[in-house]
Amino acid sequence: MTAGSASMAAVAGNRADLSAARPLFFREQAQVLSNATLAAGLHELRLESPRIASAAAPGQFVNVLVAEGWDPLLRRPMSIAGTGPGVITLIYKIIGRGTAAMSTWQPGDRADLLGPLGRGWEVPADGFPVLLGGGVGIAPILYLRQHLAAAGRTHHLIMGARTIGEHFLGHEPEAGITLTSDDGSVGIGGTILDGLAHFRESLNPSGGPLSLFGCGPPAMLAGLQRLATREDVPCQLALEQTMACGFGFCQGCSVAMRPRPEPAAHSYRSRYKLACIDGPVFRAGELL
């Protein structure tokens, strides 16, 4: 598949309800290449999944089947953390039965995937990209970073965790990587928002325009959203939401939007959008 048709496939997968084209995503039996601990609490799963890898765009996700039987019933949506030739990478944290099952997968095992799904990041031409990933929310941020690096676009990555053991990159602000830790054991002590404040003071003192991209726990996203609104900084956030299907059928992954000044008496997907087909990436300003 050429790069051109790959991006078309990604776009078609995100069509609005009214488009005439039927969506393009794949069910693919991927082969596990490696499944290793990346840092404390974080695991990296590399999968040979050529169709999904060639069609995926940063910010999109796959829906992973975690059980052969019907319990657990639902697939688990996982942001793509990066792609290579025919390969996708996922980063996950063991939080329940699904991710616990994934952690037992061995190289050579098969993983049943649906993807690529969702609407990913939009990278505006202007504004210096600052990428903010908290905890396991680093996954879609790393994929965006890969994309920017490949395009030769300078950017800065700020990654937050509770402590040094949860980090897998080095704190190298001059090389574009700032780490934060709640306990101060590495990088900037404090939250990812403290890391952002530090970046702006020390590395962007001229106050040039920024473009923020964030994914992480709810408190981090809320803080970023407040900052972006207060200072009118362009900001996109990738949300995590429980999904049943991941492609718009179940209407389950609703996300509350900021009400419009004059809402229509009757509407659909205006007050509540769907994380799977309208997102998972949203502009901070449109979220409630």
Place this chain on the structure above:
Amino acid sequence: MDVSLRTSLGSKLVLAAPVMTASGTFGYGDDAPAAVDLGALGAVVTKSITRHPREGHPPPRISETPSGLLNAIGLANIGVDEFCRERLPALAHIGSVVIVSIAGSSMDEYAEVLSIIEAHDPDIGGYEINVSCPNVAEGGMEFGVDCAMTESLTRRLRDLTGRFLMVKLSPNVTDIGDIARSAEGGGADALSAINTVVGMDIDPASGRPSLHTVLGGLSGPAIRPIALACVYKVARAVQIPVVGLGGISDADDVIRFLQAGAAAVQIGTANYRDPAIAVQIIAALRERLAGMGLAAPSDLPGVAA
């Protein structure tokens, strides 16, 4: 042996296979990815359509339970005007029968939705009436839990269309056989059973219900035995065909429902695992029947006493 899956649901509707996709689990009919062969399906039942667009309930709307899914979507849909303008024309060409699901909060709303669709003279197989909706005029009591409301709603819609009319029964009733007879008495051509089972879950750490609406509808393999019992009861209560659904996940499940008295089935929650699963189940059903030496689903023996 050549197996024919052709299935008649009374005189008005013939299906290429006795397997449909259930309302609310498959979009508006042609939303499945291009790889899904819609033409192989017996029918596609659309998401329930209301008079006006609906946003649906606030999050959280879904929650996973053992082998099950709790949902409270709140009938989020594009509304009948947009459905007729933007979706209905294309549904004539998907290669499968389309059954339009209709919902409302008053009898007038159901009637208006159906009349608006009828006015387009659409190329559809008929309608499924979602009676698991609160009737505002009756203090929010669901149409489908009351015999008189079920019968009068069915009759009202019966008078508006000559097309195939199927009433989707709720299991959350004292006697589903009574409701089934009321729908039959109102002129339904077939009945589908069951809609979701009332359910609830709580996060023990926070004490919070898992759904914004507190109560929701349970679907998935967890409800299959309930659904099977309901289909068995309904099939014994009425003369019209019964379409079974509730947790059907493979060809053996289809056979179970056919043996319990269903003429056809619907696949619901399983579509969320794989939008092609209904097509795969039809292929597997054909193989299973051939393996049993049967020429058609109707050759399956009924429930052994």
